[in-house]
Amino acid sequence: MLIVASIMSAVYASFAFSLSTRVHATVAEIERIVQESAGLEVVDAFYIDSNNTVVVCLYLREEVRVSVVRVYVDNVPVDPGNYISGFNYPLIPEEINCIRFVVSLAPGVHHLTIVTDGGAVYEASLVA
Numbered sequence: 098m099l100i101v102a103s104i105m106s107a108v109y110a111s112f113a114f115s116l117s118t119r120v121h122a123t124v125a126e127i128e129r130i131v132q133e134s135a136g137l138e139v140v141d142a143f144y145i146d147s148n149n150t151v152v153v154c155l156y157l158r159e160e161v162r163v164s165v166v167r168v169y170v171d172n173v174p175v176d177p178g179n180y181i182s183g184f185n186y187p188l189i190p191e192e193i194n195c196i197r198f199v200v201s202l203a204p205g206v207h208h209l210t211i212v213t214d215g216g217a218v219y220e221a222s223l224v225a
Contacts, residue, residue, distance in 0.1 A: 167212040
């Protein structure tokens with residue numbers, strides 16, 4: 098009887114862990130979809146040559162909590178130590194919000210990828 102109880106406890110614990118993992122993944126996916134449908138738009142992006150600063154201006158149409166947590170330039174992650182402002186703080190809906198970071202860019206067109214705390218991904222081009 099004790100062996101059966103032990104086996105059943107192990108099966109239950111395994112099932113509970115598996116279910117918890119699936120629920121967490123589903124909630125994360127719903128968060129990403131909600132953020133992507135919130136209407137975040139890149140309204141401007143420019144590069145300041147004199148101090149290697151990139152400024153990206155974003156507009157959030159909906160009342161949804163969205164924070165920018167990561168940015169990539171040409172598919173290379175920007176070191177968080179180079180983030181100047183606007184990261185990890187909720188964007189203000191219906192206002193222009195800007196993020197700023199330092200990165201050295203060669204002249205030309207560069208691809209920006211902006212990632213939110215919910216995993217939503219937004220892309221833009223930047224001319225340096």
